Amino acid sequence: MTTDTVASTSxxxxxxxxxxxxxxxxxxxxxxxxxxxxxxxxEQIGWLKQAGLGRLRVPVxxxxxxxxLRELFTTLIELAExxxxxxxILRTHFWFVEQQLQSGDxxxxxxxxxxxxxxxxxxxxxxxxxxxxxGLHFDTTLTPEDGGGYRxxxxxxxxxxxxxxxxxxxxxxxxxxxxxxxxxxxDRDGVxxxxxxxxxxxxxxxxxxxxxxxxxxxxxxxxDLGDPDHQDDPVYQGAFLQLYLQAVTVGxxxxxxxxxxxxxxxxxxxxxHAAAGSPAEDRQVxxxxxxxxxxxxxxxxxxxxxxxxxxxxxxxxVDGLPTAAAAEAAQLAAAQAKVAIDRFSYATAxxxxxxxxxxxxxxxxxxxxxxxxxxxxxTHNPTFLKASAIGDHEVNGAxxxxxxxx
Numbered sequence: 001m002t003t004d005t006v007a008s009t010s011x012x013x014x015x016x017x018x019x020x021x022x023x024x025x026x027x028x029x030x031x032x033x034x035x036x037x038x039x040x041x042x043e044q045i046g047w048l049k050q051a052g053l054g055r056l057r058v059p060v061x062x063x064x065x066x067x068x069l070r071e072l073f074t075t076l077i078e079l080a081e082x083x084x085x086x087x088x089i090l091r092t093h094f095w096f097v098e099q100q101l102q103s104g105d106x107x108x109x110x111x112x113x114x115x116x117x118x119x120x121x122x123x124x125x126x127x128x129x130x131x132x133x134x135g136l137h138f139d140t141t142l143t144p145e146d147g148g149g150y151r152x153x154x155x156x157x158x159x160x161x162x163x164x165x166x167x168x169x170x171x172x173x174x175x176x177x178x179x180x181x182x183x184x185x186x187d188r189d190g191v192x193x194x195x196x197x198x199x200x201x202x203x204x205x206x207x208x209x210x211x212x213x214x215x216x217x218x219x220x221x222x223x224d225l226g227d228p229d230h231q232d233d234p235v236y237q238g239a240f241l242q243l244y245l246q247a248v249t250v251g252x253x254x255x256x257x258x259x260x261x262x263x264x265x266x267x268x269x270x271x272x273h274a275a276a277g278s279p280a281e282d283r284q285v286x287x288x289x290x291x292x293x294x295x296x297x298x299x300x301x302x303x304x305x306x307x308x309x310x311x312x313x314x315x316x317x318v319d320g321l322p323t324a325a326a327a328e329a330a331q332l333a334a335a336q337a338k339v340a341i342d343r344f345s346y347a348t349a350x351x352x353x354x355x356x357x358x359x360x361x362x363x364x365x366x367x368x369x370x371x372x373x374x375x376x377x378x379t380h381n382p383t384f385l386k387a388s389a390i391g392d393h394e395v396n397g398a399x400x401x402x403x404x405x406x
Contacts, residue, residue, distance in 0.1 A: 008119050012052025012064055015071035020078075023051055028082035035085065036366040040195070040204055044086050045164045049119045054090070057097050063117040069314060073247050073307040077300060080251020081258070084373050085204035087251055089161035091244050092124035096169060096183075098240055104320025111220065112183075115167065122183065123162025123193075125170040125210040126404070128155065135403045136228035140172040140212065142180045150217040152182055152190075156210040162186070163193050163206035170212065171225065179225035182217045190215035201369070201376030231402035234327035236313040238404040239334035243310065245377045246303050246337050249345050252377070253296040256349050256370045260289050263356045263367075271357075279355065288354045295348040302337045309333035331400040332393065335386045342383045346374045381405060 013020045027044045034041055048054070057072055058064020067075065072094065080087035100112035115122070130139050140154025154172060162168050168191070169183045186193060196208040264286075267279045279285045313330040316323040322330075349371040353360050360367055389406070392398040400406055 008052060008055075008063070008117060010050075010052055012055040012058075014065045015056060015067045015075050019051070020053075020075065023047060023053075024078055024082045027079070027086055031083040031085075032366045032369065034083070035203060035369045036363070038203060040163075040206070041083065041086050041089070042164060044083065045089060045121070048086070048090070049121065052119055054093055054097070054119060054121055055116055057094065057101060058113060058116060062113060069311040070304055070307045073243070073303055076244065076247040077250045077254065077303065080248045081254040082251075084248050084252050084255070084377075085202055087248050088202055088205045088245075088377070089164050090121070091241065091248075092161055092169065093122045093165065094244065095237065095241050096122040098237065098314075102237075102314060102317045102320060102322075108223065115183075120166040121161070121164065123159060123165035123168045123186075123210075125156035125159050125162065125168050125212070127158040129157045135401075135405050136179060136231065138171060138173045138179070140170065142170075142172040142174055142182060142217065142222065144175070145216075148219055150180075150182070150222055152184070152212045152215040152217050154212050156212070158207050159193065159210040160205050160207040162210055163195055163208070168193075168210060170210075177227070179228050181223050181225055182221050183223075184215060184217060184221055188215055199376055201372035201374070203372075233402070234322050234324040235402055236310060236322055236327045236330035238401075238406050239306075239313075239330045240310055241404055242381055242406070243303060243306050243334040243337060245380055246299070246306075246334075246341050248377050249341055249374050250296065250299045250303050252370050252374045253292075253299050253345060253348055256352050257289075257293050257296045259367060259370070260292050260352050260355050263352070263360060264289060267356070285355050288351055292348055292351055295344055299341045299345065302340055306330075306333035306337040328400065331406070332390065335390050335400070335406070338378075338381070339383055339387045339390065342378050346371055346378065349374045 013023060026047065055064035056067045056075060060066035076087055097116055100109050103109040127134065128139055140156060143151050145151055152170060152172060165186060167183055167185050169181060171179060171181050174180050184191065190213040192211040194209040195206045197206060199207065264279045270279050270282055275282050275284055309330045313322040313326040316326040352367055352370060389400055393400065
């Protein structure tokens with residue numbers, strides 16, 4: 001990656017601060033309208049960059065907010081409660097930060113953190129819609145160029161957040177069959193990002209196509225990721241990526257709880273055969289609200305417990321690698337979190353209509369976005385594959401898949 005970045009001189013927002021609370025309150029305004037009207041949140045992303053939120057995990061001594069992983073995931077939950085699209089957009093940026101913090105290459109770490117400290121955002125181009133199994137094999141190529149550097153060619157899909165970013169991290173195949181990566185600016189010749197995501201949920205994340213046409217990659221922008229069939233080093237970065245989605249889901253559930261409370265409070269009439277004259281006095285309606293609230297609480301507790309296991313893995317890193325035991329515990333916790341939360345999250349989002357009746361389904365309220373968003377987030381890694389991997393690990397001691405898609 002290039003080094004022509006200038007570190008921000010501003011103090012970044014800190015986790016749990018009044019400044020962060022005020023920022024989240026601003027982002028929450030009209031989040032439902034933006035989703036309904038397909039208004040891309042460029043302004044809101046700009047506010048986050050201005051506040052230095054992308055530096056939240058960078059140590060204070062190095063210009064960041066110094067947040068622990070528990071504090072980061074708490075913040076992500078709060079951001080997703082305000083707007084789940086905005087939180088999701090930053091997923092690969094915060095993963096990029098985590099990669100730099102745990103890098104065993106001091107020069108690469110310095111370059112990466114310089115980019116982050118300049119309040120640049122990093123998107124991604126990993127997944128492809130191709131014949132290959134999702135994971136570690138790519139049609140996109142990184143080819144050495146005579147005289148130094150490389151050329152990048154291919155097409156990526158599911159480029160979540162890239163449209164809102166300044167740089168993108170691309171994974172590709174080399175001529176000798178290895179995996180390689182590159183971090184390049186989005187204004188580089190040959191890079192095109194399209195907002196063609198047509199999924200029914202998380203509709204503003206720009207999870208669409210990145211096209212790479214003979215893109216120049218400098219030597220310092222290139223990094224080797226190894227043999228795709230021999231990824232045996234202990235890792236927890238995939239667990240970070242997957243737990244991030246559960247944090248987004250928790251934020252959605254908190255928003256469901258908020259909307260359930262507001263819905264009951266503003267309803268003035270009930271069914272003639274209901275237990276009370278108004279929904280706010282109806283014990284059955286109140287029970288549903290209470291169960292929604294309990295589900296949101298449980299999901300948050302699960303994510304934060306798993307975040308603690310990720311922190312232990314991060315703390316164990318030496319020369320770029322965590323201990324095998326800590327990495328395994330982090331992977332297990334992130335997988336368990338997904339399996340547990342997916343068992344009730346979208347069902348809980350659907351229960352919002354149990355407290356609102358038919359009028360709650362009016363498109364002006366856009367309350368169906370919560371179910372759509374939670375269900376879409378859950379599809380990034382199949383729950384049944386997580387559950388079977390957990391079972392195989394528990395019964396047979398099997399290792400977890402060594403790639404970022406688990």
